[in-house]
Amino acid sequence: MKHLPKHLRPRWRYVGVTVESWPDAEIDRKSFQRNLWYSAGNLLGETGSAELALSVVRFRFDGPTGEVIVRVRRDEVDRARAAIACLDEIDGTPVGVRVAGVSGTIRACEEKYMGDRREHQDQRHVAFGGADRSAFVRNGRVDISVDGAFAGATNLDLQ
CATH class of the missing domain: 3.30.70.3250 (Ribonuclease P, Pop5 subunit)
Structure with missing residues (x-):
């Protein structure tokens, strides 16, 4: 064909x-x-x-x-x-x-x-909701692990 x-x-x-x-x-x-x-x-x-x-x-x-x-x-x-x-x-x-x-x-x-414009991701512990929690930080955004799910925040929310 x-x-x-x-x-x-x-x-x-x-x-x-x-x-x-x-x-x-x-x-x-x-x-x-x-x-x-x-x-x-x-x-x-x-x-x-x-x-x-x-x-x-x-x-x-x-x-x-x-x-x-x-x-x-x-x-x-x-x-x-x-x-x-x-x-x-x-x-x-x-x-x-x-x-x-x-x-x-x-x-x-x-x-x-496309390409190597990947965001740098850092895992750390933050104080959120009166407790010390695990979080993933990338470019000023923070994803906080709360009861098996994630809550989105910024660095200003953590201060």
Whole structure:
């Protein structure tokens, strides 16, 4: 079977997405892809989400932060950004997503919006709620372990 001529091939854009969650979150590529499809389906309907052809190309999630590259059809970038923004949890774990940018190639997306901009995370004990508790500190934000869950705070909340 021959390949299609270049002018008939589908054109793609690559959306760089940063993902943030609690320090103990475990998110994998398969569950992210599934929840992304559900998010697009809920927002745009089945035919609308099929037009986007959302597909996770690259996935990395280490602890509280991660990076994802999502492939989308060239003419559907705005609707894809809306579907990505509607993603608020993955398999019951709350997440925050942010579109870092859009590129025409995977390589350009990796160079511009992904890479070693990882946040430094430090674990320490803090005084919170009248008790000494374990916390994860990253870039001025503090995730405090409270009764098996996490509470978000800033450095100013701890003083």
